[in-house]
Amino acid sequence: MEEVGTGLLDRLDAMQRVAASAPGGPMLIVAGPGTGKTRTLTHRIAYLCAELGVFPEQCLAITFTRRAAEELRERLDMLLGPVAEDVTVSTFHSLGLAILRENAAAVGLSPHFRIVEDAERLAIAAEVAGLGEAPSERDARRALDEAVGTDEYVKALRAHDLVDLDELVSLPVALLSGAPALVDEYRARWRWIFVDEYQDVDPTQYALLRLLCPPDGNLCAIGDPDQAIYSFRGAEVSFFLRFAADFTDARMVRLTRNYRSTAPILAAATQAIAPTTLVPGRRLDPARVDPEAPQVVVYAAASVADEADFVVRTVDELVGGVSHRSLDSGRVDSRATPDGTVSFTDIAVLYRTDAQAAAVVDALSRAGIPVQKRSHDRLLDRPGVAALARELRFATGLSGSLAARIRLVGQVLAERCAQPALDDLDGGLRAEDVHTAIDLLTPLAARCGDDLERFLRELATGAEVDAFDPRADRVVLLTLHAAKGLEFPVVFLVGCEDGLLPLRRPGTEPSDEEVAEERRLFFVGLTRAQSRLYVSHTRRRFRYGSERDMAPSPFLSSIDPGLLERRGGDEPRKPRDRQLRLL
Ligand code: ATP
Ligand code: MG
Numbered sequence: 001m002e003e004v005g006t007g008l009l010d011r012l013d014a015m016q017r018v019a020a021s022a023p024g025g026p027m028l029i030v031a032g033p034g035t036g037k038t039r040t041l042t043h044r045i046a047y048l049c050a051e052l053g054v055f056p057e058q059c060l061a062i063t064f065t066r067r068a069a070e071e072l073r074e075r076l077d078m079l080l081g082p083v084a085e086d087v088t089v090s091t092f093h094s095l096g097l098a099i100l101r102e103n104a105a106a107v108g109l110s111p112h113f114r115i116v117e118d119a120e121r122l123a124i125a126a127e128v129a130g131l132g133e134a135p136s137e138r139d140a141r142r143a144l145d146e147a148v149g150t151d152e153y154v155k156a157l158r159a160h161d162l163v164d165l166d167e168l169v170s171l172p173v174a175l176l177s178g179a180p181a182l183v184d185e186y187r188a189r190w191r192w193i194f195v196d197e198y199q200d201v202d203p204t205q206y207a208l209l210r211l212l213c214p215p216d217g218n219l220c221a222i223g224d225p226d227q228a229i230y231s232f233r234g235a236e237v238s239f240f241l242r243f244a245a246d247f248t249d250a251r252m253v254r255l256t257r258n259y260r261s262t263a264p265i266l267a268a269a270t271q272a273i274a275p276t277t278l279v280p281g282r283r284l285d286p287a288r289v290d291p292e293a294p295q296v297v298v299y300a301a302a303s304v305a306d307e308a309d310f311v312v313r314t315v316d317e318l319v320g321g322v323s324h325r326s327l328d329s330g331r332v333d334s335r336a337t338p339d340g341t342v343s344f345t346d347i348a349v350l351y352r353t354d355a356q357a358a359a360v361v362d363a364l365s366r367a368g369i370p371v372q373k374r375s376h377d378r379l380l381d382r383p384g385v386a387a388l389a390r391e392l393r394f395a396t397g398l399s400g401s402l403a404a405r406i407r408l409v410g411q412v413l414a415e416r417c418a419q420p421a422l423d424d425l426d427g428g429l430r431a432e433d434v435h436t437a438i439d440l441l442t443p444l445a446a447r448c449g450d451d452l453e454r455f456l457r458e459l460a461t462g463a464e465v466d467a468f469d470p471r472a473d474r475v476v477l478l479t480l481h482a483a484k485g486l487e488f489p490v491v492f493l494v495g496c497e498d499g500l501l502p503l504r505r506p507g508t509e510p511s512d513e514e515v516a517e518e519r520r521l522f523f524v525g526l527t528r529a530q531s532r533l534y535v536s537h538t539r540r541r542f543r544y545g546s547e548r549d550m551a552p553s554p555f556l557s558s559i560d561p562g563l564l565e566r567r568g569g570d571e572p573r574k575p576r577d578r579q580l581r582l583l
Helices: 006-011 014-021 037-051 066-086 092-102 118-128 137-147 151-159 167-177 180-189 203-212 263-276 304-319 354-366 385-394 402-417 431-447 452-461 512-526 554-558 575-582
Strands: 027-031 059-063 088-091 192-195 218-223 251-255 296-301 347-351 371-374 475-479 488-493 529-538 540-543 546-549 564-568
Touching (some): 014 037, 014 251, 037 059, 037 218, 059 066, 059 092, 088 092, 092 203, 092 452, 118 151, 167 203, 304 540, 354 371, 385 402, 385 452, 402 431, 431 452, 488 512
Parallel strands (some): 347 488
16 A cells, blocks of 8 residues: 555646545546546545545446456555455446446345346347247348337336447436436435546436536536547537536646657647647647657558558567577567666557457567457457357356366357257357457456356456456557557557548548547557557558548548658569559
8 A cells, every 4th residue: 555645746747736636526527648647536536535524435437448447456455455445336237237236226226136138139039029930130130220229129128128229328327317306315425426437428427427416516527528439339528518607616727738749749639630629729748858768650551461561560679589488388578688677568559449350460470479459349249259158058067267267168068059950059159259259258257256257247248358458478460449548668559541541431431520520539549559659551552342542541641751651662573563553
């Protein structure tokens, strides 16, 4: 346990200290990337508890991903010691789930209700639509599209003691809206509420916050409107922008000192967001002084393969040459490198769409470089995960650690999938999917101790990125959405092309608002980098069924060319390309 008291705030800068030590009441902290939002938030909770007599159990900290919640919890443990356990740290989904568990009967559920899995949703929709025995998956999906949100479907869910993931926040909102006494109970329990990444709050989450916190309550919201990237899931940055109108006498604090990135990276990122910034007078002042800091590298690739090869070559150079590694053992210790500075875990490759990962994963794997790939998709939506969880739930005789049980059950399932003729219960699941599922679930199991119930609970609401293991010595591959809130010494942002950033689907033109959000996504990507940033684009890419010419992302042209070191662009075209041109 760190020393608490006045010393507690010594590790904050002046503005962070103002935010951390402010008295109660609504407070909005507007802070750019890398300005220490999580640090400020944890120190504020610790300060309130250690100095102002706030009880830890009166504090509720809400984050958007399980990973962020874990990190907050770890930092609080360090600052407050064992009493940190009494602080409720939760995602919106798990908060909703906890409220539902406490009030299950009031919403027509037993205390043992579960979150519906994909296969169950299909079966229930088919039942509602009267499709009879064993309908085809296509028919069931169509029935599901029609059934979602209807009274019959919801009734059928309840009859099976199930709730939909989407209902985890809306059901508590409906419940609390009609139960003022219950609202008072929760308000008395959590007198201090903290929300990280507030720019990504959606209307239902906002409604829950309004119920849990009175207009003059102790709500500390922290975020960056320029990092609002979840409007496709219904998030509305307007809630951030109108905080002062919604909460009485709200205090505003701005943090502008960036502790994460070198000056060239920050300058490039600031220029990239400038055309559509939602923060008037946006500033990011580098705290890191490093006259030797390298420029941002922009690599013009001839093809996707060339781009992937650039990543491999650069990783190789940074990690200090991989030829000495023992490839056959599969174990790689990249820390044993000549300069000893960069290891695989320090490197992230970011991209706009999950489909872009394959080329990079293949190239890195062929070069013997270990990787872990994570998207922001729901864990339960990944093939194999739900099936594995189901097997695990039924395998109650089994002993050993949760991770060992997952491996065992997974192996049996994978073997079964390898013999589809014997058993098609698992609906076309491939053994390979099951092995990926084992890899995804093992780190989650480790974090849940050996508590199966907790594991299944976390799994029900978790995203694939929650299974990202920062300690594994592997190059990390993430969608830009999944990379939010994280930082890496070395970042590759691949596929910076018009059509991918901003994303454009065939036959559609994105609206100005959509392009602005894509620009924010680009900004999020750039600001994940601490020391080295490589941005790449390729001249040709296979998209929507054919190979197309690609132009660099228009966002790149917002950055002063003097800040960029340009590489590539003069590779000879491959013979096949030349032939095509001749034709
Ligand atoms: P993002 O918007 O990307 O989520 P953030 O504002 O949450 O960023 P943090 O992740 O909390 O930023 O902090 C960025 C980095 O800066 C971390 O490595 C953190 O430890 C460091 N940092 C923050 N404040 C200070 C400080 N006062 N002194 C030294 N390092 C700091
Ligand atoms: Mg953060």
